[in-house]
Amino acid sequence: MEELDGEPTVTLIPGVNSKKNQMCFDWGPGEMLVCETSFNKKEKSEMVPSCPFIYIIRKDVDVYSQILRKLFNESHGIFLGLQRIDEELTGKSRKSQLVRVSKNYRSVIRACMEEMHQVAIAAKDPANGRQFSSQVSILSAMELIWNLCEILFIEVAPAGPLLLHLLDWVRLHVCEVDSLSADVLGSENPSKHDSFWNLPGNTQTLTELELKWQHWHEECERYLQDSTFATSPHLESLLKIMLGDEAALLEQKELLSNWYHFLVTRLLYSNPTVKPIDLHYYAQSSLDLFLGGESSPEPLDNILLAAFEFDIHQVIKECSIALSNWWFVAHLTDLLDHCKLLQSHNLYFGSNMREFLLLEYASGLFAHPSLWQLGVDYFDYCPELGRVSLELHIERIPLNTEQKALKVLRICEQRQMTEQVRSICKILAMKAVRNNRLGSALSWSIRAKDAAFATLVSDRFLRDYCERGCFSDLDLIDNLGPAMMLSDRLTFLGKYREFHRMYGEKRFADAASLLLSLMTSRIAPRSFWMTLLTDALPLLEQKQVIFSAEQTYELMRCLEDLTSRRPVHGESDTEQLQDDDIETTKVEMLRLALARNLARAIIREGSLEGS
Amino acid sequence: MEEIYAKFVSQKISKTRWRPLPPGSLQTAETFATGSWDNEENYVSLWSIGDFGNLDSDGGFEGDHQLLCDIKHHGDVMDLQFFDQERIVAASSTGCVTVFLHHPNNQTLSVNQQWTTAHYHTGPGSPSYSSAPCTGVVCNNPEIVTVGEDGRINLFRADHKEAVRTIDNADSSTLHAVTFLRTPEILTVNSIGQLKIWDFRQQGNEPSQILSLTGDRVPLHCVDRHPNQQHVVATGGQDGMLSIWDVRQGTMPVSLLKAHEAEMWEVHFHPSNPDHLFTCSEDGSLWHWNASTDVPEKSSLFHQGGRSSTFLSHSISNQANVHQSVISSWLSTDPAKDRIEITSLLPSRSLSVNSLDVLGPCLVCGTDAEAIYVTRHLFS
Numbered sequence: 001m002e003e004l005d006g007e008p009t010v011t012l013i014p015g016v017n018s019k020k021n022q023m024c025f026d027w028g029p030g031e032m033l034v035c036e037t038s039f040n041k042k043e044k045s046e047m048v049p050s051c052p053f054i055y056i057i058r059k060d061v062d063v064y065s066q067i068l069r070k071l072f073n074e075s076h077g078i079f080l081g082l083q084r085i086d087e088e089l090t091g092k093s094r095k096s097q098l099v100r101v102s103k104n105y106r107s108v109i110r111a112c113m114e115e116m117h118q119v120a121i122a123a124k125d126p127a128n129g130r131q132f133s134s135q136v137s138i139l140s141a142m143e144l145i146w147n148l149c150e151i152l153f154i155e156v157a158p159a160g161p162l163l164l165h166l167l168d169w170v171r172l173h174v175c176e177v178d179s180l181s182a183d184v185l186g187s188e189n190p191s192k193h194d195s196f197w198n199l200p201g202n203t204q205t206l207t208e209l210e211l212k213w214q215h216w217h218e219e220c221e222r223y224l225q226d227s228t229f230a231t232s233p234h235l236e237s238l239l240k241i242m243l244g245d246e247a248a249l250l251e252q253k254e255l256l257s258n259w260y261h262f263l264v265t266r267l268l269y270s271n272p273t274v275k276p277i278d279l280h281y282y283a284q285s286s287l288d289l290f291l292g293g294e295s296s297p298e299p300l301d302n303i304l305l306a307a308f309e310f311d312i313h314q315v316i317k318e319c320s321i322a323l324s325n326w327w328f329v330a331h332l333t334d335l336l337d338h339c340k341l342l343q344s345h346n347l348y349f350g351s352n353m354r355e356f357l358l359l360e361y362a363s364g365l366f367a368h369p370s371l372w373q374l375g376v377d378y379f380d381y382c383p384e385l386g387r388v389s390l391e392l393h394i395e396r397i398p399l400n401t402e403q404k405a406l407k408v409l410r411i412c413e414q415r416q417m418t419e420q421v422r423s424i425c426k427i428l429a430m431k432a433v434r435n436n437r438l439g440s441a442l443s444w445s446i447r448a449k450d451a452a453f454a455t456l457v458s459d460r461f462l463r464d465y466c467e468r469g470c471f472s473d474l475d476l477i478d479n480l481g482p483a484m485m486l487s488d489r490l491t492f493l494g495k496y497r498e499f500h501r502m503y504g505e506k507r508f509a510d511a512a513s514l515l516l517s518l519m520t521s522r523i524a525p526r527s528f529w530m531t532l533l534t535d536a537l538p539l540l541e542q543k544q545v546i547f548s549a550e551q552t553y554e555l556m557r558c559l560e561d562l563t564s565r566r567p568v569h570g571e572s573d574t575e576q577l578q579d580d581d582i583e584t585t586k587v588e589m590l591r592l593a594l595a596r597n598l599a600r601a602i603i604r605e606g607s608l609e610g611s
Numbered sequence: 612m613e614e615i616y617a618k619f620v621s622q623k624i625s626k627t628r629w630r631p632l633p634p635g636s637l638q639t640a641e642t643f644a645t646g647s648w649d650n651e652e653n654y655v656s657l658w659s660i661g662d663f664g665n666l667d668s669d670g671g672f673e674g675d676h677q678l679l680c681d682i683k684h685h686g687d688v689m690d691l692q693f694f695d696q697e698r699i700v701a702a703s704s705t706g707c708v709t710v711f712l713h714h715p716n717n718q719t720l721s722v723n724q725q726w727t728t729a730h731y732h733t734g735p736g737s738p739s740y741s742s743a744p745c746t747g748v749v750c751n752n753p754e755i756v757t758v759g760e761d762g763r764i765n766l767f768r769a770d771h772k773e774a775v776r777t778i779d780n781a782d783s784s785t786l787h788a789v790t791f792l793r794t795p796e797i798l799t800v801n802s803i804g805q806l807k808i809w810d811f812r813q814q815g816n817e818p819s820q821i822l823s824l825t826g827d828r829v830p831l832h833c834v835d836r837h838p839n840q841q842h843v844v845a846t847g848g849q850d851g852m853l854s855i856w857d858v859r860q861g862t863m864p865v866s867l868l869k870a871h872e873a874e875m876w877e878v879h880f881h882p883s884n885p886d887h888l889f890t891c892s893e894d895g896s897l898w899h900w901n902a903s904t905d906v907p908e909k910s911s912l913f914h915q916g917g918r919s920s921t922f923l924s925h926s927i928s929n930q931a932n933v934h935q936s937v938i939s940s941w942l943s944t945d946p947a948k949d950r951i952e953i954t955s956l957l958p959s960r961s962l963s964v965n966s967l968d969v970l971g972p973c974l975v976c977g978t979d980a981e982a983i984y985v986t987r988h989l990f991s
Contacts, residue, residue, distance in 0.1 A: 070619040073981045077961065370623055370649045373962055373979050401687060401704045401744045402760055402785055402802070404649065406849070407963065407979075410873050410893055435732035435741065437762060439784030443802045443830060473783035475821060476803060481828050 015051040031367060032057040062325040063368045065135070067116050072365070074108045075331055076374045082338060083381050095154075098339055102150040105331060106143055113139040141300050142328050144173050145319065148307050149332060152276065154339055159275040160206050163267055170264045210273050217243065244270025246289060259290035260304060276310070283308035312341060316353070330361035330378075355382045359389060366393045376411055387415070395420055399428070402440075409447070422448045429453050433460065439476045442483070442490075451487040458489035462496075462528060471497060492523045499535070512539050512546045519558050529562050530583075533590055540593040549601040556594050563587055615956065615974075615986040618676055622647035622654065624977025626691035629970040630657075633696065639987065640970040642679070644699050645977055646688025648965075653688055655701050655711055656681035657720065660973075660985055676985050682711060682720035690748045690788075694769065698723060700755055706730035706742035708757050710769065726767060726774070730759030747788040749797070756797055758786035764799065766811060778809065778816050788834045792858065793841055800831035800846055808858060822862045824854065833877045838885050843941060847875030851892055853900075855941045865942050868951075871896065873963075881969050884990070888941075889974070891964035897976055899989075901952040902941055957984065 016023060016036045025034045035054040062068050082101045089097065113136055120132035151157055151165040224239050240248035244266055249256070256262045263286035267274050274282065283305055287297060297305070299322040306314035320329050336342055337354040358378050365375035372393070379390040394412060399405040405428055412420045425448030432441035438457055445453035464472050471477060477497045484494040495518055502511035518524045519532055536555060539546050547555065625648035629640045641660055647653045657679040686705035694700050699711045699720075705727075712723035730743040743761035750756075754775075755767040762782040765774045785802040792798050795811045796819075804827070807818035830849040837843035842859045851871030854864040871892035881887040886903035957964065962979035972989045 066621045069621040069981065073619050077959070077980065081959075369651055373623075401689065403689070403744075403746075404687075406874060407893065435743070435761070437732075437760070437783060437785070439762070439782065439801070439803055440760070443784050443828070446828065475805065475807075475818075476783045479803070479805060479821070479823055479828070481823075482826060483828050 011057065013051075013055055013057075015053060016055075017050065021050070028367070031059075058367075060325055060364050060367075062327070063364060063371060067112055067119065068135075068325075068327075069371070070115070071108060071112045072327065072371060072374060074111075075105060075327070076377065078104045078108065079331060079334065079381075080377055082335065085338070095156075098154055098335065099150065102146070102154050102335060105335070106146055106150070109139055109143045109146065113143065138323070140173070142323070144169075145300075145303055145307065145315070146328075146332060147172070148304060149315065149336070152279075152307055152310065153312065153336055153341055157276070158206075159273050160209060162276055162279075163264070163272050163274060166264045167268065170261050206273055213272055242269055244268075250289060250292075253290070256290075259287045259301065262286050262290045280305075280309040312336060313353075316357075320357075326357060326361040326364055330357040333357050355384060355386070358382050359385060363389070363393070366397075372397055373407075380415075390415070391417055391420055395423060399424070402428070422450060424448075425450060426453060429457075433457065438473055442476065446483050446486060449486065454487040455489040458487065458493045459525075461493055462489075462525075466531065471500075488523045489525065492518065492525070492528075495523075503539075508539060508542065508546050512536075512551065515539070516547075516551050516554055520554060526562075529558060530586070533559060533562070534586060537590065537593055540597045545597065545600045545604050547597055547601060549598060549605055552594055552598045552601055556591075556598075559587070559590055559594065614988075615958065615984050616675055617982050617984050619980075619982050620645075620678075621981055623649050623979050623981055624965060624983060625688050626966045627968050627975045627977040627983065628691050628693055628699075628966075629968045629973065629975060631693050631696065632970070640973040643676075643968065643975045643985075644691060644693065645983065646684065646691045646701060648687035648689075648704075653684045653686065654681040655684045655688060655691070655699065655720065657713060658983070660987070676983060680713070680718045680720050682722070684709070687744075689744055689746050692748050692750045694750045694755065695752055698769075700748050700750055702745035702748040702757055702759075704744040706745055706759065706761075708745055708748060708755070708765075708767065710755075724769065726765075729757055729765050729767075729774070730761050730763055732761050746786060747799075749789050749791055751791050751794065756789055756791070758789045758799055760785045762786060762801075764789070764797075764809065776811060781809070781816060781818070782807065785830075787830065787832045790834050790836050790844070792836060792844075798834060798836070798844060798858070800834045802830035804828040804831055804848070806831070806834070806844070806846065806856065806858070820858065820862075822856060822858065822864075824848075824867075825863060832874055835878050835880055837880050837941070838882050840885075845878045845880065845888060845941070847878045847890055847892075849874050851875050851894065853878065853888075853890060857942055870898065876963070876965050877967055879967060879969055883971065887969075889967055889969055891967045891976055893963040895957070895960040895962055895964060895978070897956045897964050897967055897984075899954045899956055901954070956986070 012018075013023070013034055016034075021036050022039045023034055024037050025032055033054055034057055036051045058064075063072075078101060082098075085094075085097055085101075116132050116136050116139065120129050120136060123129035123132060147169050151162070151169060155165065157165045220239055220243050224236070224243065227236075237248050237251065241252070246266065249262060249266060249269075253262075256265065260283075263283055266286060267282060271278075271282070287301060287305060291297065299318060303315055303318045303322070306318060316329050316333055319332075320326075323329070333342065333354045334357075342353060359382055362375040362378035362382075365371045365378070375393070376390060379386040379393075382389070394408060394417070397404075397408055399408065405424065409421055409424055412418075412424070425444045429441045429444035429448075429450070432438070432444060433456070438460060441457045442454065445451075445457060461471065461473070461477065474497075477493060478501075480490065480494045484491050495514065499511050499514045499518070502508075502514060515532060515536055519529060524532055533555070536547075624645050626644075626646040628644050630642040630644065632638055632640065643658050643660075645656050645658065647656075658676045659679050660676045684701060684703065685707065686703035688701050689704055690702040692700050694710060697713050697715075699713070701709045701711060703709065706729055708726045708729045709722055710724040711720050713720055728742070730745045732741045732743050733739050743759050743763075745757050745759040747758045748755060753769045755769065757765045757767065758781075762780055762784065764778040764781045764786070766776040768775050782799070782801045782805075786799045787802060789797055789799045792808065797809050797811070799807050799809065801807070804824050806822040808820040808822075810819045813819065829852065831846045831854075832849060833847045835845050837845075842857055844856045844858055846854045846856065846864075847870075848854065851869070851873055853866075853868040853870045853875065855866040855868075856864045870890060871894050873893035875890050875892045877889075877891050879889045881889070884903075886901065888900040888902070889897065890900065891897040956974070957976075961982065964976050964978050967974065967976035969989065973985070973987050974989050975983065975985045977983050
C-alpha cells in the first residue's frame with residue numbers, strides 16, 4: 001500500500017448525523033451510493049434512520065460542467081487525429097505534426113477558458129461567479145503547464161530558441177494578469193533584442209550569438225563601473241537589470257507577477273543562450289529567491305519545477321493529484337507517449353501509465369449519461385485492457401429507446417463483440433415479447449442471428465393461433481422472406497401460413513402436399529400435429545379426391561404415431577375428461593375420414609383412364 | 612461549397628430543423644430548432660444564424676449560430692417538426708407529443724399543447740402502464756401524425772385534446788418514420804423493412820398498400836417524399852442503403868444505392884431543387900447526392916473537403932410504361948445516362964450525424980459529438 005500523498009478530504013452528507021448513526025455505502029463505476037442505516041453507535045438498532053434519502057456522491061463534477069463538455073468533445077476529435085498519425089513519419093515532419101496537435105489541444109483549452117471567463121463576468125450570483133473564476137484559473141494553469149511541456153518536451157527547443165519560446169510563454173500568460181508590467185520589462189531595449197536574434201532565417205550560429213551577447217554584456221558592465229549613469233539612479237538600476245543582477249531584479253518584484261517570470265527575465269539578461277539541461281539550476285534558485293522564504297511553493301510551482309527538471313513522471317504525478325479530472329493528464333501523457341518520451345513503466349496491473357490514465361478517463365466518461373460515446377474511442381486505443389473494459393461498460397448502458405440500442409449495437413458489431421450483441425438483442429427481444437410487439441422481437445432475433453429466440457417468437461404466434469383460431473400480425477408472417485430460415489419453428493410458421501393462403505386460394509392439391517410435407521419433414525412441433533391433422537379434415541372431405549393413397553397412408557401413420565405416444569395425464573378433472581372426449585372424437589373423425597379417402601383414392605388410382 | 616461552420620453546444624443533437632419561411636418570401640433561412648437526447652435534462656432550442664457582416668459581442672464569426680432560447684424537454688427528443696412559423700412539435704421518448712410555441716417578442720418558448728399518452732405499450736388505465744417512445748412526427752397544418760415503438764399511428768389536430776384517429780397495432784414492429792403522400796394518405800416505414808401506405812379516409816386498421824424489399828428484411832429508418840412528384844419516395848435503411856420507390860408501381864424499390872456503412876438516420880430531398888438529395892448516417896458522414904443532368908460543370912466546385920465519386924443507379928425493375936412527361940431523374944432507368952455525383956460535406960469523420968435539414972442554400976446538421984454544423988452556401 002502506497003503512502004498517502006495528501007490528506008483525504010472530508011465531505012459532509014447533508015441530513016445525515018454521522019455522530020449518531022452509521023452510514024453504509026457502495027461503489028459504482030464513477031460514483032458512490034451512501035445512505036444512513038438504522039444502526040447507531042450505541043448499538044441500539046431499533047430507531048428509524050432520520051434521513052430517508054440515498055445520496056449519490058460523484059468525485060468528478062467537471063464531467064457535468066456545460067462548458068467543459070466542449071473541451072471533452074473537441075479534444076476527443078484531436079485525440080483521434082493524433083492516434084491516426086502515420087506511424088512511419090519520423091524526424092522533422094513528425095515533430096511538426098506533434099507540435100501542431102499540442103497547439104490544437106491548447107487552443108481548445110483557451111477557447112474554454114475564454115467562454116468560462118465570459119460566463120463568470122455575466123454571472124448574477126456572486127458565488128457562481130467565483131466558482132467560474134476559479135475554474136478559469138485552473139484552466140489557465142493547465143494551459144500554462146501544457147505550454148511549458150510543449151516547449152521542453154515536444155518542441156525540444158535547443159539552446160538559443162529555447163529562451164525565445166520561454167519568453168513567449170511568459171508573455172502569453174503574464175500578459176493576461178498584468179499587462180502593464182510585462183510591457184515595461186519585456187519591451188526594454190527592443191532594438192537590441194531584434195538585432196541579436198534576427199529570427200527568421202537565422203544564419204548566425206549559437207557561438208556567434210553568444211559572442212555578440214558577451215560583447216554587449218561587457219559594454220554594459222563597463223558603463224556601470226565607469227558610473228556613466230551615476231547621475232540618474234533610475235538609469236543605473238536599469239543598467240543593473242540589463243546585466244542580470246538578481247538583487248536589482250528583485251527590487252521590481254511587484255512588476256514580476258511570479259517566479260517563472262523572474263526566471264525568464266533573469267535568463268534573458270544573464271544567460272540568454274541557456275541550454276535546456278541547465279534550466280533547472282536557474283529554476284530552483286529563482287523560485288527560492290522569489291519566495292524569499294516567506295511562503296512555501298504551491299502545487300503549480302512544484303509542477304513547473306518538475307518540468308524544468310525534465311522529470312516527466314513527476315509532472316504527471318503532481319498533476320494527477322492536483323487536478324480533479326483525468327482529462328489533462330490522460331491527453332498530455334498520450335501525446336508525450338507519441339513523442340516516445342515515456343519509458344514503459346509497468347504498473348501493478350500490467351498496463352503502462354498512458355493506458356492506465358486513458359482507462360481512468362474513459363471510465364469516468366462512461367459514468368456520464370451522455371459522454372459514454374466518447375469513452376468508446378478511448379478504449380479502442382488502449383491495447384491491453386481497452387477491449388475488455390469496453391465489453392464490461394457497454395453492456396451496462398441503460399437502453400430506453402430503440403435508437404440508442406441501435407447505436408450501442410453498431411459499436412459492438414464494429415468491434416466484433418458478438419457476445420454483447422447477443423445479450424443486448426436478447427434483452428430487447430424479451431422486452432418486445434412482453435409488450436406484445438412480436439414483429440420487433442423477431443427483428444431483434446434476426447439481428448442477433450438468435451435461432452433460439454426466433455423459435456420462442458414463433459411459438460408465441462402458434463399459441464396465439466391455437467387460442468384464437470386466426471393469425472395476428474399477418475403482415476409480418478406473410479413477409480418473412482429469407483429470415484424464415486433462421487429457425488425451424490419460424491420456417492414452419494411461414495410455411496403453415498402459406499398453407500392457409502393456398503387453401504384460401506383453393507389450390508387444394510398444393511395445399512395438401514404442403515401440409516403433408518410439414519408433417520413428414522418433422523419441422524412441425526409434435527404439439528401441433530393434431531392441429532395439422534384437423535386442418536387436413538376439410539381436404540379429406542372434399543368432393544374430389546385430393547390426397548393420394550400414398551399420402552393417405554402417410555397421414556394415417558402420423559395419426560397412429562400421435563395417438564400411440566399420447567402421454568398419460570395424472571390429473572382426473574372433469575375438464576381433463578372432457579378434453580379427452582374431444583380428443584377421442586377428433587381422432588375418431590380423422591380415422592373415418594382417412595379411411596373413406598383411402599377407399600376413394602384406391603378406387604380412383606386403380607381405375608383405368610377414361611373408364 | 613464554402614465553409615461549413617461548426618459549433619460545440621454541450622448536448623448531443625438528435626434533430627435539427629429549419630424554420631419554414633413565409634410563402635413567397637425572398638429571404639434565406641435564418642432560424643433553426645434543435646432537440647437534444649441522452650442528457651439528464653434535454654432541451655428544445657432555437658438558434659439564429661444572424662445577418663451577414665454582423666460580428667456579435669464576443670467576436671464570433673459571421674455565420675456563427677447563436678442560441679435564441681430553449682426549453683426543457685422531458686425525455687429524449689426523438690423527432691421535431693415545425694408546425695407553422697411559431698409552433699414546433701416534438702416527439703419524446705416518454706411517448707409524449709408536445710407543441711411548443713415561440714414568442715418572438717421576448718424570445719422564449721412555452722408549452723402550447725401536449726398529448727402525454729400518445730404512445731404506450733399497456734394503456735394508462737391498466738396498473739402496469741408502460742409508455743413507449745414516439746419515434747416520428749409529421750405535420751400538415753392543422754394535422755399532426757405521430758408513430759411510435761408501440762406500432763401505433765395517431766392523428767392529432769392542433770387544439771383538439773384527444774386524438775382524432777388512432778390506429779392501434781398498425782404494425783407488429785416499430786414504426787420508425789412517417790411522411791405525408793397526398794393529404795389523406797401517409798406512408799410509414801418499420802423495422803422489418805416494409806413501407807405501408809395508410810388512407811385516413813378509409814375505416815379499418817389495414818394499410819391500403821404494403822411495399823417491401825426483397826431479400827433481407829433490413830429495418831428502414833427514414834423516409835422522405837419527392838417535393839413535386841408525390842409518388843416518388845426515398846428511404847434509408849439500417850445497412851446504410853438508400854432506396855428510391857415509386858409507390859404507384861409494384862411493391863419493390865426502383866433503385867437501390869449502396870451508400871453509408873451504418874444506419875442512415877435521415878434522408879431529405881431538397882425542397883426547391885429535388886434533383887439533390889441529402890443523407891446522414893451513424894458512420895459520421897453527411898452526403899450530398901446530385902442527380903441533376905448538368906453534373907459535369909458543377910463537379911469541379913464540389914470537391915471541397917470530401918471525396919466525390921460517381922455511382923450508377925442500379926435499376927431493378929424495368930417498367931415499360933414510364934411515360935410521364937416529366938421523368939424524375941431518380942426514377943430514370945437508363946443506367947448509362949444516369950450518373951449521380953456524391954459529395955461528402957463534413958470536413959472530417961466524427962461521431963454519428965443524427966439529423967440534417969436543407970432550405971434554399973442553407974444546410975444544418977447535428978451530431979453525437981455535440982456539434983452543430985451550418986453552411987449557407989450549398990450550391991456555390
